[in-house]
Amino acid sequence: MSYFDAIEVGRVDELGSHRFEADEIVRFARRFDPQPFHLDPEAASRSVFGALCASGWHTVAVFMRLNVEHAGREAERCRAAGLPLPGFGPSPGVSDLRWLRPVFAGETVAYRQTIVAKRASASRPDWGLVSTSVDAATDAGEPVLAMKARVFVALG
Numbered sequence: 001m002s003y004f005d006a007i008e009v010g011r012v013d014e015l016g017s018h019r020f021e022a023d024e025i026v027r028f029a030r031r032f033d034p035q036p037f038h039l040d041p042e043a044a045s046r047s048v049f050g051a052l053c054a055s056g057w058h059t060v061a062v063f064m065r066l067n068v069e070h071a072g073r074e075a076e077r078c079r080a081a082g083l084p085l086p087g088f089g090p091s092p093g094v095s096d097l098r099w100l101r102p103v104f105a106g107e108t109v110a111y112r113q114t115i116v117a118k119r120a121s122a123s124r125p126d127w128g129l130v131s132t133s134v135d136a137a138t139d140a141g142e143p144v145l146a147m148k149a150r151v152f153v154a155l156g
Contacts, residue, residue: 001084002084003049003083003084003087003154004066004154004155005008006083007115007153008115009115011114012114012115013115014111015067015069015070015112015113016069016070016103016110016111017110017139018062018065018108018109019059019106020054020059020108020109021105021106022041022052025038025055026039026052026152028054028057028058029058032057032058033146035055036049037052038055038058039060049104051105052104052105053103054102054103056099056145057097059103059136059145060097060111062109062111066111071086071088073081084153086153087153087154089152089154090152091150091152092129092151092152093150094134094147096146096147097147098146098147100145101144103138103147107138108139109137109145110137110139112135112136114132114133114135115130116131116133118126118131118153119127124152126155127152127153127155128138128153128154128155129150129152129153130150130153131149132149132150132151133148134146134149
């Protein structure tokens with residue numbers, strides 16, 4: 001049985017959490033999204049958000065880091081158990097990306113993904129396509145991010 005065969009639709013993977021600190025929010029914003037409400041606490045307090053908040057792209061970038069780390073842990077789990085190793089390929093992208101509320105400085109956000117479908121690829125022999133639903137929420141349970149993602153996984 002391949003790793004792809006063992007993937008169960010409905011499986012929920014807890015990817016981890018991340019605390020968004022003010023200095024990190026500003027550092028990310030300087031490079032990638034220089035909006036006043038991401039750069040300056042005083043300016044942010046006068047904005048529609050009311051306080052310094054992370055760029056939505058920052059929240060997605062953290063998801064990507066946690067997802068890659070999770071893939072590494074999954075490969076190690078399989079190796080230790082003598083199971084077939086995952087062969088992750090590229091992602092054909094995300095869809096339905098929604099930022100549900102700002103992530104403010106000092107908040108911790110937990111990320112998870114649920115496997116919603118899998119199928120053999122129609123365009124890439126030897127590959128399957130796994131579709132997931134991704135969500136992220138604060139420690140208080142407030143949803144902050146939702147999207148759908150896909151990744152190619154080797155069939156053999």
